[in-house]
Amino acid sequence: MVKIGIADTTFARFDMGKAAIDELKRNCSAQIVRYTVPGIKDLPVACKKLFDEQHCDIVMALGMPGSKPVDKTCAHEASMGIIICQLMTGRHIIEVFVHEDEAPDARELAALMEKRAREHALNVVKLMFKPKILEKEAGTGQRQGYEDVGPARI
Numbered sequence: 001m002v003k004i005g006i007a008d009t010t011f012a013r014f015d016m017g018k019a020a021i022d023e024l025k026r027n028c029s030a031q032i033v034r035y036t037v038p039g040i041k042d043l044p045v046a047c048k049k050l051f052d053e054q055h056c057d058i059v060m061a062l063g064m065p066g067s068k069p070v071d072k073t074c075a076h077e078a079s080m081g082i083i084i085c086q087l088m089t090g091r092h093i094i095e096v097f098v099h100e101d102e103a104p105d106a107r108e109l110a111a112l113m114e115k116r117a118r119e120h121a122l123n124v125v126k127l128m129f130k131p132k133i134l135e136k137e138a139g140t141g142q143r144q145g146y147e148d149v150g151p152a153r154i
């Protein structure tokens, strides 16, 4: 059975892990393992452990970079670590980051975090079970959380 890892953080202001797990459970029958860490810089090793020790086939890394410059640097470092982990393991990590300043207030932030987590969970289902659907969506301007922007036309 396919095993999906969920790595998430206590720093985030919305429970993105819970939303992702709910969406996965509604759309596939994979086994799910969750590993919560303090912040986004702790995600790369959490993902590595989910592959090495829990034998996950794919992992979602969910987190919320804050709005200050130091947080943006932190997010870049975390992303680099997540990419290195993918290259080390040859497995996908779907990075679900919502920057705190993407939304104007707490209400919209929570809604964006929930929607992006759920939409990327569906991307995980497609990657693992229905890759042809992704091929059909190639070049269609898909976004997660906000409206899709759609294809550019001549």
Ligand code: RDL
Residues within 6 Å of the ligand: 009, 011, 012, 038, 039, 040, 041, 042, 063, 064, 065, 066, 067, 070, 071, 072, 074, 075
């Ligand atoms: O290893 C412990 C912490 O260093 C780690 O959890 C960091 O990811 C915590 N953290 C920061 O130190 C920071 O300056 C986070 C952010 N910014 C941030 O914007 N988002 C986080 N963590 O999830």
Ligand code: RDL
Residues within 6 Å of the ligand: 093, 094, 095, 096, 097, 120
């Ligand atoms: O792993 C899932 C996503 O994190 C990954 O697909 C990213 O490449 C998606 N993405 C961003 O998160 C982003 O902030 C993209 C862009 N910007 C971008 O400008 N172009 C992309 N993806 O193709």
Ligand code: RDL
Residues within 6 Å of the ligand: 095, 096, 097, 098, 099, 116, 142, 143, 144, 145, 146
């Ligand atoms: O052009 C507006 C947004 O698309 C742009 O700000 C993106 O960079 C927003 N974004 C992130 O910042 C991010 O960390 C997105 C993702 N992750 C993502 O996974 N999917 C998105 N946007 O559609």
